[in-house]
Amino acid sequence: MAALVRKDLRAExxxxxxxxxMALFSISTFVLFHFGLDARSLEGDLAAGVFWVTMLxxxxxxxxxxxxxxxxxxxxxxxLLAPVDRTSLFLAKAAVLFVFLVAxxxxxxxxxxxxxxxxxxxxxxxxxxxxxxxxxxxxAAVGTLVGALAVQTRAREVIVPLLVxxxxxxxxxxxxxxxxxxxxxxxxxxxxxRWPLILGLYDLVxxxxxxxxxxxxxxx
Amino acid sequence: xxQAKFSRGLVPLSIVSVVLLVGGFAMVFFYAPNExxxxxxxxxxxxxxxxxxxxxxxxxxxxxxxxxFLRSGDRTYDLxxxxxxxxxxxxxxxxxITGSIWAxxxxxxxxxxxxxxxxxxxxxxxxxxxxxxxRFSIEDPERQARYAxxxxxxxxxxxxxxxxxxxAAESLVHPRVLSTTGGAMPGSMRVTFLVCLAGxxxxxxxxxxxxxxxKQATFALRALKRRLAGDDDWVxxxxxxxxxL
Numbered sequence: 001m002a003a004l005v006r007k008d009l010r011a012e013x014x015x016x017x018x019x020x021x022m023a024l025f026s027i028s029t030f031v032l033f034h035f036g037l038d039a040r041s042l043e044g045d046l047a048a049g050v051f052w053v054t055m056l057x058x059x060x061x062x063x064x065x066x067x068x069x070x071x072x073x074x075x076x077x078x079x080l081l082a083p084v085d086r087t088s089l090f091l092a093k094a095a096v097l098f099v100f101l102v103a104x105x106x107x108x109x110x111x112x113x114x115x116x117x118x119x120x121x122x123x124x125x126x127x128x129x130x131x132x133x134x135x136x137x138x139x140a141a142v143g144t145l146v147g148a149l150a151v152q153t154r155a156r157e158v159i160v161p162l163l164v165x166x167x168x169x170x171x172x173x174x175x176x177x178x179x180x181x182x183x184x185x186x187x188x189x190x191x192x193x194r195w196p197l198i199l200g201l202y203d204l205v206x207x208x209x210x211x212x213x214x215x216x217x218x219x220x
Numbered sequence: 221x222x223q224a225k226f227s228r229g230l231v232p233l234s235i236v237s238v239v240l241l242v243g244g245f246a247m248v249f250f251y252a253p254n255e256x257x258x259x260x261x262x263x264x265x266x267x268x269x270x271x272x273x274x275x276x277x278x279x280x281x282x283x284x285x286x287x288x289f290l291r292s293g294d295r296t297y298d299l300x301x302x303x304x305x306x307x308x309x310x311x312x313x314x315x316x317i318t319g320s321i322w323a324x325x326x327x328x329x330x331x332x333x334x335x336x337x338x339x340x341x342x343x344x345x346x347x348x349x350x351x352x353x354x355r356f357s358i359e360d361p362e363r364q365a366r367y368a369x370x371x372x373x374x375x376x377x378x379x380x381x382x383x384x385x386x387x388a389a390e391s392l393v394h395p396r397v398l399s400t401t402g403g404a405m406p407g408s409m410r411v412t413f414l415v416c417l418a419g420x421x422x423x424x425x426x427x428x429x430x431x432x433x434x435k436q437a438t439f440a441l442r443a444l445k446r447r448l449a450g451d452d453d454w455v456x457x458x459x460x461x462x463x464x465l
Contacts, residue, residue, distance in 0.1 A: 104366065142374075143369075145374065149354070149367055149370060149371065152358060152363060152367070153354065153357035153367075154357040154358070154359070155353070155357040156430060158353075158357075159350070159353065159354055159357060162350045163347070163354070163371075165346075165349050166343050166344075166346045166347035166350075167374070167378060169343050169382065169385070169386075170381060170382055170384075170385035170386075173385050173386065173388075174385060174388075184304060194388055198272060198384065198385050201381070201384075202381060202385070205381055206294050206374075206377070209373065209374060209377050210374075213290070213370045213373055213374070214371055216366050216367075216369070217366070217367065217370060218288055
């Protein structure tokens, strides 16, 4: 599994296929929101919503690319020939997607703070990081599952967003509602306990589920 | 062939579900009292809520059949999963439309966003609306069945989780019909509602059986045609979202 993770990360480092696109995409989206909402700065609910929807769309980009190399270069066959557990591919792919998302947010959070966010994200930063990690885990699990599902279909680019967006609505609800009090104009307020709880439950349920059914998505 | 497997008991089942549904709706108009607040409009409740509940259970049932398909590899479970989701989607459209009408009549607008049950239902509907496109875009029938089963399982787990998340996020405008307190319905209304719910559930089962039977007849017919035409010039099967046995 570690080898698979290393392979994907190295491929990304050498080609820069996905991450720069995700980062650029998020920043463009922030700019778009600036004009679309005609707002100089955002705070609270609106800021959290804009931020999380952008993160989700950026994640869709990564999910679209996730298994393309495997399919086009015959990586699936190579993997299936190797004497390893099939679910290790799921774990590796999900781990890589998680790393991508974290790396994206290292860029996107400061960019968002500079471009759109009214209050400084400083005071609520530990809570924000916790929410980011919880949400990323859920996005990584479901995204990997959908990526594997969609890569074999004829209409991959269409199927991925169609499936990912409804499945991620609970993540967006919990993450955005959780983040909103951290970004209040009046200063960061406490995060309600139920949002991290829902995120954690989502991670747990879909992590286990994806782990259990991933086997069936590999064949030949 | 597994002939007459799905069609068994179809006639009595159809009769019972028609009787129960007609009886239920007769009770709606002649037995259940008008609701004090909303008056006559509230009677759409006896159609809307059973539609929604049965559709959600149908989606979950599709997931359960998905699990059974993956475990056994028996293609009839794929067919059952497909049919359950298909019929549930149709019921879900009905639930959304009746819900929207009810919202207009009692809250004054066609769509109410701070309405957790309605919103989560829409999300579930949007997700399952992708089921058929997903199936259609996979050509290999064996892979199509497997992927559809994975989708059905994920969707089935998503239904309750999604309801939880949306409900946590929104205020409570929607009456809780089957909450632990019983939603404070008077007895006659509750009996009527339960009859309607049972009728709708039976209708779901009946429609399921009809579609399964019809599909099975199509497969049998196709097999016969192929045998008649010989192996040389049989027509290849059209690409389809529906499972092929």
